[in-house]
Amino acid sequence: MYFYNLLSKLKYIFTLVITTPYYGWIIFLQIISGFFSIAGIPMLIPVLEYIRTDISGAEKQGHMGFFNYVFSFIGVRPSFYSVLIVSSVLILLGQILVFVSTTIAQFAQIKLSGEYRKKLFNSYLAVDWLWLTRDKSGEMNHAIIREVELASVAHLNSQRIVIYLTQLMVFLALSIKLSFKVTMLAFVIYGFLIIINAKNTSYVQSLSENFNETFKRLSTLTANILQNKKFFKSSIAYKGFVSKVFHCIDQTMHTAKILNIREQLQISWTFLVTFTFLICLIMSHRILRVGFSELLVVLLVFQRLSPQFSSLFENYLALNKNIPIHQSITHRLNDIKKNKELCGDEIYQFNKSITFKEVGFRYPEGKRVINNINLEIKPCQTVAFVGTSGAGKSTILDLILCLLKPARGTIFYGEISHDRLDIFAFRKEVAYVSQ
Structure with missing residues (x-):
């Protein structure tokens, strides 16, 4: 030994x-x-x-x-x-x-x-x-x-x-x-x-x-x-x-x-x-x-x-x-x-909608935050997420920014699904103000 x-x-x-x-x-x-x-x-x-x-x-x-x-x-x-x-x-x-x-x-x-x-x-x-x-x-x-x-x-x-x-x-x-x-x-x-x-x-x-x-x-x-x-x-x-x-x-x-x-x-x-x-x-x-x-x-x-x-x-x-x-x-x-972040190669055009199709998300510790959400964010519009603490507002924003990946369903950026999106090119066009 x-x-x-x-x-x-x-x-x-x-x-x-x-x-x-x-x-x-x-x-x-x-x-x-x-x-x-x-x-x-x-x-x-x-x-x-x-x-x-x-x-x-x-x-x-x-x-x-x-x-x-x-x-x-x-x-x-x-x-x-x-x-x-x-x-x-x-x-x-x-x-x-x-x-x-x-x-x-x-x-x-x-x-x-x-x-x-x-x-x-x-x-x-x-x-x-x-x-x-x-x-x-x-x-x-x-x-x-x-x-x-x-x-x-x-x-x-x-x-x-x-x-x-x-x-x-x-x-x-x-x-x-x-x-x-x-x-x-x-x-x-x-x-x-x-x-x-x-x-x-x-x-x-x-x-x-x-x-x-x-x-x-x-x-x-x-x-x-x-x-x-x-x-x-x-x-x-x-x-x-x-x-x-x-x-x-x-x-x-x-x-x-x-x-x-x-x-x-x-x-x-x-x-x-x-x-x-x-x-x-x-x-x-x-x-x-x-x-x-x-x-x-x-x-x-x-x-x-x-x-x-x-x-x-x-x-x-x-x-x-x-x-x-x-x-x-x-x-x-x-x-x-x-644990490197996965990135697709398709570029999102910001004149197209972002759409949630039956999106669900659960954190690794087991807490389900979002279940079968469907929503559409149209271009050139102001959108606000309103809800009580823990309702999932920050989680939805993290999903939009591709910081989190849906456990179920798909997020479309125009016709591009979230797994094919070039997330780094997308984030270059994002302005983020923390709470």
Whole structure:
């Protein structure tokens, strides 16, 4: 079950990665950056060896191996300064590419947040009217203001996971080349951390989902009080309503505290374990038979690797916090798409009558409002619907505007039935004054 959940999570992360703008460039730049690091860091061994022993150039070349061939190919004689310069240039180029790829990933996140907002606004008023009446205004506001931003951050964190994972693999490959024993010990230590952190992030995801749902309720309650200011201002119901609001606020505060504690604990224990590993490595380098120069470079590698590992799990933790929000936005967009308003393709001419033929309508909850109505609205005439509250006046108007569809009977716009009418072209000619 654990591995099934892990595979599902990895599949979700992969989906986030490939649906992010410029993801190909981001991964490509990371691979090139990794290549420069692989090429540059091992070159420091002969440089450090030269400083420590002041061995002649001919003797130092024994440490170069493959790099001798590279230097001869470009026509440069290997020496202390040439190796140092080439190594520094490669390492700096690698870091520059990391900066470029990270910046592109952040720009992709900004672009995604804008696209999500445009999708929500563009499709919101194109859905079925009954779905719109059921949708709470606070939830839409919450989706636009908060969820969209965090959903796009989920894409950014998925890219960062790829970035840090690539760098982690590069530095582990370097470590294997420099010292196989040290790398195996690192695998054991980091494997232990992976298991502990994975369990923590699963719990964080559950907490984040609860936090987001509570925040939705708080947004809905806030929208209610803004829409009904006069009612709450002039009645005693305000105190009971405020107690509900305060309960939501207390829940969000409590959940946020637990989330913060778990985040900080994970950062702290990851740092402590990796730092302890480096101290133990220094103390036992003779037992592991790691030379002085190799030890310095191994420490340099792990000095770069440890922050990458910490960042990998910090972003994995952040991604697990954002996944419920991303799922909420995805669910809303899919729900909007599923409930998209159906539209015909025939244009109504406004010099023709609108006719109800035995029209009946019942709301989904079962309340019958209109039953077998027949009426004709002639062009260029003023028409008023008069009746008591709940008699169906607003429902008839909604049927005329095609906001609602008849459960029985047909509405004709001239000779065009309501299911063949181009409702969007029709509404362009309508002026609506709300009550």
